[in-house]
Amino acid sequence: MPPAARRVNRGPSAAPQNRAAILDAARRLFADRGFLVPLSAIATEAGVGQGVLYRHFPTRLDLAFAVFEDNFVELEAAAAGGGPDAFGALWAVLLEQTVREAAFVEMVVEARSSAPAYDGDDRLRELIARTLPDAVSAGRVPAGVEVDDVLLAWRMVFGIVVTAPTPDAARAHVARAMALLDPRR
Amino acid sequence: MPPAARRVNRGPSAAPQNRAAILDAARRLFADRGFLVPLSAIATEAGVGQGVLYRHFPTRLDLAFAVFEDNFVELEAAAAGGGPDAFGALWAVLLEQTVREAAFVEMVVEARSSAPAYDGDDRLRELIARTLPDAVSAGRVPAGVEVDDVLLAWRMVFGIVVTAPTPDAARAHVARAMALLDPRR
DNA sequence: CGACTACCGGACAACACTGTCCGGTTCTAC
């Protein structure tokens, strides 16, 4: 049998591939079916047994933390530039992530009660606090808008996304909502 | 045994009381534990068997429709006055209902896919369409706000409520959000 | 008073998800 068809998900060296396959499958299913998708479905989608999934990620939150760590990396990158436009870039990425994966928000909310040490809120808050002042100074964001207001707007966007019939509708509705929130209308 | 202690939830004449007890219990548990609270928990809370619950309400949505029919009655009453203030009254009641019972929104969303004939959205839309124009004319609501924008704002409020740690926090956050949406800030 | 009807209530089977366990396979070191 040619090497291409050899099973690669057995033995010690397969652990990294299996881990990656689980993360990929979890990202897809979190996006498609929500944060509470059965873990067994993720294992099946990844082509591994449930034992493998539970060894790599003992709880749903452990898995979600690993999946959405990428989101924080993306957000850090968007905010990294600094200056008056950094906040807008951060916000645009956050909106896109939320429309694509509402489970990201569900994870942060769930972690608040189940894993207080995780502090997803605080990581976001820090990024916003770092970029918002320059945007306000430059008039990109109305005076009086605080860091918590941005987190509040994020939660509103979540409400739109989870009640929208389709992702495309969600995108359109979020755009409309942003226009309503913008005082320069 | 005195009549006061006599069991009243047996026999044909008990049906109305049982039905009412189920509706009361369902309203409480929908509010406390969300739309997906186990039906068996509602039966227990109402002090009836599961058979009784399923006879009166074959599905979760049938039960929810009956529970939240009261909400529509309240909304109709708020909108009934007419004039430029009717919309504000309607909106205030809708906000209060949403903070108190986020399951109301979950029901409307769920019904869109599972029971399209129900049209909770359309009943709301009709009430808004009836009251919004006068409010816009009187300057109570900015020009350019459409009926769908109000439904969008409702979904945003839902997002705030379901991500808030407590009902009191939800109320405060909704108030802040309304201030942000108001262009006269 | 007796029989009939409507209805109650809990038990129960079916189903789904979680988390664990162990036989079996693959890699690695010697």
Next chain:
DNA sequence: GTAGAACCGGACAGTGTTGTCCGGTAGTCG
């Protein structure tokens, strides 16, 4: 090549929810 360690994968028991079923009870009518 061989032994041992690491790891895979599916089966399995435990748990919780759903929806049904039937023995038994309360009201009603002749």
